[in-house]
Ligand SMILES: Nc1ncnc2c1ncn2[C@@H]1O[C@H](COP(=O)(O)OP(=O)(O)O)[C@@H](O)[C@H]1O
């Protein structure tokens with residue numbers, strides 16, 4: 004049966020760790036594998052990192068730049084090289100590809116979000132393999148995906164993919180970073196989000212020399228994807244042929260089972276497409292009301308408000324320790340909320356001097372994260 008498959012490959016798999024030069028055999032095998040998947044009738048999207056790494060190698064830089072302007076310049080050099088290599092390899096196998104460079108702002112505005120969706124739909128309908136990356140050269144700090152693990156999960160969620168593969172330089176997820184904890188236990192299956200919390204996985208530092216987020220971003224990517232009903236697998240990038248084996252049922256890598264009832268597309272956009280502009284800290288009663296009883300959020304349960312935002316902004320809903328529980332679109336600005344937090348809904352007209360809605364966030368605009 005035809006499947007939609009999103010494959011994300013990290014810099015650590017695309018380049019040789021010792022020299023930073025391209026790992027040509029890996030890229031060639033990945034190309035062949037993705038073409039095979041296409042020929043079997045699947046829709047395939049490749050999310051490829053490497054612009055900064057390849058740009059560094061091209062310019063003889065031995066470290067990933069920290070200064071933003073330099074990183075953006077280096078990415079502009081590397082992205083072109085990367086696409087050239089992909090296009091040469093895919094063209095050898097008669098497979099058309101397309102470059103899709105995204106920034107977070109492309110997903111924040113609903114009309115642009117839908118536009119991106121339509122473009123992917125057309126490309127996949129044409130049998131093209133879109134090669135996606137963050138548009139590093141123009142992305143501004145506040146509106147960045149920051150890492151391609153998150154980007155790939157958002158793309159998989161957008162196109163409602165069946166599979167998301169996160170290819171990296173370890174064969175699977177472990178209970179702790181196997182580089183520093185040699186007896187860390189391999190994890191083969193995560194059946195639901197609750198289990199993920201119970202596993203208490205340690206993710207150590209920032210990952211390999213050239214990678215960006217380490218395992219932290221892969222786990223949060225898996226959360227986003229499984230909430231959208233996408234089965235997610237973390238596996239080793241050095242052996243791209245394993246993708247076909249996994250699709251045939253071999254138990255390789257770490258599998259995250261998709262949520263049985265995926266969150267709706269609009270709620271996914273609220274939770275992960277939008278960039279939260281502030282935080283509301285909730286008392287225990289409000290947390291139970293929104294998370295267990297499926298209720299809307301009322302002003303009475305808000306203990307504190309953080310950030311400056313207008314009505315209809317996306318905010319994070321947290322417990323008093325700052326742990327995020329949900330996100331939603333507010334019916335009041337931060338200025339109004341600071342006045343009415345902790346107060347009963349019937350007091351709102353008197354405090355504000357005008358009549359407005361009872362709910363601070365209506366349950367239709369509220370999504371548990
Ligand atoms: N719990 C863990 N299980 C597996 N790997 C981990 C874990 N915690 C941290 N890591 C590290 O994450 C690295 C992969 O992340 P990263 O370097 O960002 O890769 P990529 O470039 O593929 O995105 C691994 O090399 C590994 O050292």
Ligand SMILES: N[C@@H](CCC(=O)OP(=O)(O)O)C(=O)O
Nearest residue numbers: 014052053054055150151215
């Ligand atoms: N957009 C950046 C990659 C960011 C990123 O997430 O890198 P990685 O951790 O190697 O997947 C680039 O192309 O260099």
